[in-house]
Amino acid sequence: MKAAEATAGRQAAVPERAALTSRALPATAGVAAAGNIVLGCAALLDNSYDAFAVPALAGLALILLVWLAQARYSRGVWERELIILLAVCLAAGALLLAIPEYTYGHQINGIIHRSLFSSVFLLGVGVPALCFSIYHLLGATPSAHDVSRYPLIIVPIALALGAYGLLLARLIDDGVSGLSWHALTTAYKEELQPTGFVYDVGLRNHILGTFLLMGLTSLIALPAGFGAGMYVAENEGWLSRLIAFCTTMLRAISVFVLGVAAFSLVDFAEGYAVGNPISDFIRGYYTDASGFKHPAEGSFLLAAVFLSLLAIPVIARATEEGFRSVPVDIREGSVALGATEGHGFLRILLPWAMPSVITGLLIGAAEVAGSVAVILFIAGSGQNGFGLFNQTTSLSYLIFDVKYGPQPVQDLLAQYQFTAALLLVFLTLTLTIAALFIKHRFARRYQGAQ
Amino acid sequence: MGGEMQVIGLSVSYGDNQVLRDIDLKAAAGKVLAIVGPSGCGKTTLLRCLNRLTDLTRRCRVEGAIGLDGEDIFSMDPVLLRRRVGMVFQKPNPFPMSIKENVLYGVKAHGKRNGNSESIVKSALEGAALWSEVQGRLNDSAFTLSLGQQQRLCFARSMAVSPEVILMDEPAASLDPVSTAKLESSITAMKGEYTIVIVTHDVPQARRVSDHLAFLHGGGLMEFGETEKLFENPEREETREYLAGRLLAV
Amino acid sequence: MRAWPTALSLGLGLIPVAMFVAMVGMLVSKALPALSEPGLGELFSSSFSSQYSTGVAVYGLLPAMFGTVLITLIAIGIALPVSLAMAVLSSEFPLGGVGRAMRVVLGALSGIPAIVYALLAVVFVNQFMIPKFAGGFTFDHFDPTAVGATAETWPPSDVPWNAGAFPWDPTGLNNSTLLAGVLIALLIIPFMAPLIDDAFRNVPAAAKEASLALGANRWHTLRHVTLPMALAGIVPAVALGTLKGMGDTMIVIFVVGWEAQAIPDPPFDVLERTAPLPAAGANLLGSFQAQDACKEAACSSGYFSAVFLLILALVVVVVAGVLQARLRRRLTQ
Numbered sequence A: 001m002k003a004a005e006a007t008a009g010r011q012a013a014v015p016e017r018a019a020l021t022s023r024a025l026p027a028t029a030g031v032a033a034a035g036n037i038v039l040g041c042a043a044l045l046d047n048s049y050d051a052f053a054v055p056a057l058a059g060l061a062l063i064l065l066v067w068l069a070q071a072r073y074s075r076g077v078w079e080r081e082l083i084i085l086l087a088v089c090l091a092a093g094a095l096l097l098a099i100p101e102y103t104y105g106h107q108i109n110g111i112i113h114r115s116l117f118s119s120v121f122l123l124g125v126g127v128p129a130l131c132f133s134i135y136h137l138l139g140a141t142p143s144a145h146d147v148s149r150y151p152l153i154i155v156p157i158a159l160a161l162g163a164y165g166l167l168l169a170r171l172i173d174d175g176v177s178g179l180s181w182h183a184l185t186t187a188y189k190e191e192l193q194p195t196g197f198v199y200d201v202g203l204r205n206h207i208l209g210t211f212l213l214m215g216l217t218s219l220i221a222l223p224a225g226f227g228a229g230m231y232v233a234e235n236e237g238w239l240s241r242l243i244a245f246c247t248t249m250l251r252a253i254s255v256f257v258l259g260v261a262a263f264s265l266v267d268f269a270e271g272y273a274v275g276n277p278i279s280d281f282i283r284g285y286y287t288d289a290s291g292f293k294h295p296a297e298g299s300f301l302l303a304a305v306f307l308s309l310l311a312i313p314v315i316a317r318a319t320e321e322g323f324r325s326v327p328v329d330i331r332e333g334s335v336a337l338g339a340t341e342g343h344g345f346l347r348i349l350l351p352w353a354m355p356s357v358i359t360g361l362l363i364g365a366a367e368v369a370g371s372v373a374v375i376l377f378i379a380g381s382g383q384n385g386f387g388l389f390n391q392t393t394s395l396s397y398l399i400f401d402v403k404y405g406p407q408p409v410q411d412l413l414a415q416y417q418f419t420a421a422l423l424l425v426f427l428t429l430t431l432t433i434a435a436l437f438i439k440h441r442f443a444r445r446y447q448g449a450q
Numbered sequence B: 001m002g003g004e005m006q007v008i009g010l011s012v013s014y015g016d017n018q019v020l021r022d023i024d025l026k027a028a029a030g031k032v033l034a035i036v037g038p039s040g041c042g043k044t045t046l047l048r049c050l051n052r053l054t055d056l057t058r059r060c061r062v063e064g065a066i067g068l069d070g071e072d073i074f075s076m077d078p079v080l081l082r083r084r085v086g087m088v089f090q091k092p093n094p095f096p097m098s099i100k101e102n103v104l105y106g107v108k109a110h111g112k113r114n115g116n117s118e119s120i121v122k123s124a125l126e127g128a129a130l131w132s133e134v135q136g137r138l139n140d141s142a143f144t145l146s147l148g149q150q151q152r153l154c155f156a157r158s159m160a161v162s163p164e165v166i167l168m169d170e171p172a173a174s175l176d177p178v179s180t181a182k183l184e185s186s187i188t189a190m191k192g193e194y195t196i197v198i199v200t201h202d203v204p205q206a207r208r209v210s211d212h213l214a215f216l217h218g219g220g221l222m223e224f225g226e227t228e229k230l231f232e233n234p235e236r237e238e239t240r241e242y243l244a245g246r247l248l249a250v
Numbered sequence C: 001m002r003a004w005p006t007a008l009s010l011g012l013g014l015i016p017v018a019m020f021v022a023m024v025g026m027l028v029s030k031a032l033p034a035l036s037e038p039g040l041g042e043l044f045s046s047s048f049s050s051q052y053s054t055g056v057a058v059y060g061l062l063p064a065m066f067g068t069v070l071i072t073l074i075a076i077g078i079a080l081p082v083s084l085a086m087a088v089l090s091s092e093f094p095l096g097g098v099g100r101a102m103r104v105v106l107g108a109l110s111g112i113p114a115i116v117y118a119l120l121a122v123v124f125v126n127q128f129m130i131p132k133f134a135g136g137f138t139f140d141h142f143d144p145t146a147v148g149a150t151a152e153t154w155p156p157s158d159v160p161w162n163a164g165a166f167p168w169d170p171t172g173l174n175n176s177t178l179l180a181g182v183l184i185a186l187l188i189i190p191f192m193a194p195l196i197d198d199a200f201r202n203v204p205a206a207a208k209e210a211s212l213a214l215g216a217n218r219w220h221t222l223r224h225v226t227l228p229m230a231l232a233g234i235v236p237a238v239a240l241g242t243l244k245g246m247g248d249t250m251i252v253i254f255v256v257g258w259e260a261q262a263i264p265d266p267p268f269d270v271l272e273r274t275a276p277l278p279a280a281g282a283n284l285l286g287s288f289q290a291q292d293a294c295k296e297a298a299c300s301s302g303y304f305s306a307v308f309l310l311i312l313a314l315v316v317v318v319v320a321g322v323l324q325a326r327l328r329r330r331l332t333q
Helices: A001-045 A047-075 A080-098 A114-137 A144-145 A150-177 A181-185 A204-234 A240-251 A255-269 A275-280 A300-324 A328-336 A341-370 A396-403 A407-412 A414-449 B041-052 B078-084 B101-110 B117-129 B147-159 B175-191 B203-209 B229-231 B237-243 C006-029 C032-045 C062-091 C096-108 C113-121 C121-133 C177-201 C205-213 C218-247 C252-254 C278-284 C296-332
Strands: A102-105 A106-115 A189-193 A196-200 A285-287 A294-297 B007-012 B017-027 B031-037 B061-068 B085-088 B165-169 B196-198 B212-217 B219-226
Touching: A001 A047, A001 A114, A001 A150, A047 A080, A047 A114, A102 A150, A102 B175, A102 C113, A106 A114, A106 B085, A106 B175, A106 C121, A114 A144, A114 A150, A114 C121, A144 B078, A150 A414, A150 C062, A150 C096, A150 C177, A181 A204, A196 A407, A204 A240, A204 A300, A204 A341, A204 A396, A204 A414, A204 B101, A240 A300, A240 C062, A240 C296, A255 A300, A255 C006, A255 C278, A275 B212, A300 A341, A300 C006, A328 A341, A341 A396, A341 C006, A341 C113, A396 A407, A396 A414, A396 C113, A407 C121, A414 C096, A414 C113, B007 B041, B007 C252, B017 B031, B017 B041, B017 B061, B017 B212, B031 B041, B031 B203, B041 B061, B041 B165, B041 B196, B078 B085, B078 C032, B085 B147, B085 B229, B101 B117, B101 B147, B101 C062, B101 C218, B117 B147, B117 B175, B147 B175, B175 B196, B175 B203, B196 C278, B203 B229, B212 B229, B212 B237, B219 B229, B219 B237, C006 C032, C006 C296, C032 C296, C062 C096, C062 C177, C062 C218, C062 C296, C096 C177, C113 C121, C113 C177, C113 C252, C121 C252, C177 C218, C177 C252, C205 C218, C218 C278, C218 C296, C252 C278, C278 C296
Parallel strands: B017 B219, B031 B196, B031 B212, B085 B165, B165 B196
Antiparallel strands: A102 A106, A189 A196, A285 A294, B007 B017, B007 B061, B212 B219
């Protein structure tokens, strides 16, 4: 047995070596190309890796050259794609040598460091080279061609996910430092004492404000969005198309315009005194320590009305999808059994569409929580208490306030800027994940029933 | 000349559901093999194994061996396999392109760049008995054809790449009798050049077009042999019953 | 009227219509004065200065319009390839459970509001803009001699001092169009990628199978069958991304500021700051440089920019709808 194996081993050795050679070059080229890609990403993050760019490109070019020569020698052809790759690689390297470390002037308003060009060239040469190498490593069959396309797909995705990762890492890093029980339970307050202003610093009112806005907006947006979505899904005709059009175009109204519209209403309400319902509902008010009412600059109610313009299209589209997904057979079955439209609606259509509606509601709430531009001109820092008629405030507004608001806010709440962002992201993440979960779970249940 | 396909011990299951059990049969070179049997007995699955379309289905487990001219198809590149084993589907599925582009799709996909695309189109369409009907409007969209014409276009499309075997999954199922007759006549005309494996639940059709017949029932191969022999003198009672048009107890 | 559910849904459904009509009506009525003062000619002129910086008010919105177009182009230019890659990985070239995991991640990312991206712009500024576009300098340690400059040659005469990425930008408020475009791209990718993924999945399996059965590999199928047939579904995804990019206010205010004084020279200079319409409009309306309400001509110019943006959005919606209908017809004719 062993002798036979040995003989077979020796006999296999010769063809093995030939196979190895034809595998070795693509493999080496692939490794070099992958190295180029990694170096390109590293150079994106850190300028000092730029120094290795030209050597890396030169190394890759060398390997490609050897491969080209071997292909010519063993098969007598000049591989056209290999020549192109080699040419591009050499051109990139030459260009990099010609570019000085800092480029400025030339009618471009900035100084550009060479590492930017290095990264672009390294990625631009490395990805095709890697695809090409994988293709030949796997035997140049059509299926190998498919597999060889993966680097082209994965690299952009990796870069994007890396960007998101960087952002989230910084968010968590900076946000956690401000997180404390004190921050969550104290409301921001400025009090004029005989000795000067005294401040309480915390996020409580902002947090409560975000929740109040979400709740109030849903009260308005849910019926309107639900009605619109259902009517569009269940009916044809010009009325249905009009509603669909208006609902979609609500999205197109720039959010800062909504903010200005809200503000102009506040302006209008300034003609009315505190205590007058118009002033109370629009501007809001707060009561100071001596029981005296002062007008504010924009109540939660006002904000909710305008924020609903953001949420309605989301809820309407989700509702429409929900109703459209009801299978025709089930509708016809209900009608065939003689049920009235109202009965069919309550017992069949509504339960079927409900998961979609809830999904839309959750996503709409997330949009509302994150919105700043709508309440830009009517919001404050919640320093005068919290209630339906108090001045609007929210976590997302705080982020803006710290940068562009009045000086005390800028100084005192700066420590909580990232914390507010972190809490906000946590909130919206919960809402969107809950929405996805519901969509996923109910989609399967209803599809299984068919 | 068409190629020969051999199936040995084929068993297929989707998840826990066993669809085919230990199938042995052979599609002789240049001949037509018809696979018949009641609905749900695994005919389509068997056909899809032959060009490894079952690779696309998740949770599909295939055991056994299938050979094309002696080569194991499971160790081949599936893409290269499908260039030798073509398929015509139950519902015509032309691409949203012109008639000419449809026919040449496979040729272009294989990367062959030769100048005689005109002759390829002509001979493929002639083989499918479609040339006379479309020769003046090759650049029209494939959707302007009737269903029967679309199906023959699909047939022409798979012939254009010069495969060795053509698989057909109930090709006449959605066609009217006239189109069915035209399709059957083109099958009979083309068979020497290709090996054809046709799945059908139309028993008389199987008798009309095929040289060999495989009768499947409940996931197993009941009987396999020359068509005329199975019709006149079958070995199994179930075969006689089914081919005579009677329902079978499961 | 039929039964009560229809009546109820109609009644409720007319609320958005009323809101939309009311909003557009208010916008247009407040923008109309801008047609006479400052007048269409000046509005479309290419220079802008507010009263506070130069004492003379010229309300040319062309720089802001240019800014909108430029930022949206950059954002889509980054977001579309990435979204396509994600969709391809998820549906056409699957890699185990990665596709599904990615969809979950994208779903989660879609909840992050724009203001958070605006705040986190500082990450990119520190990690990328400063090292790459200002040569590794930081706000604190700037050494011109590292660039080989002398006191006579620095700053270079052909580089304006308030250009986007320069470290001596005293306010630290404003960075470049490029950065804004990248952040908006990150904002819209979680919305575009799932839509494009759905478009790929909606291509009938029969067409893909036919292509594979003819001996084409998956890449060829993707390029010649799946992608053309999915275009009708990709168009609305791009339209949505464009609308979101055009209308975004917070990212651009934080990153580019609200000054859109002139079209940069050269126009393609993405390192310059060119505030797009939302920021410029917000400035006109809200007068960030003064705390009181908007003044007359500035106000109506601001409303005019809002109306213009609305018209742009309408154009995008209509063009997308027409394209989509035409592509769909090509699939079934």
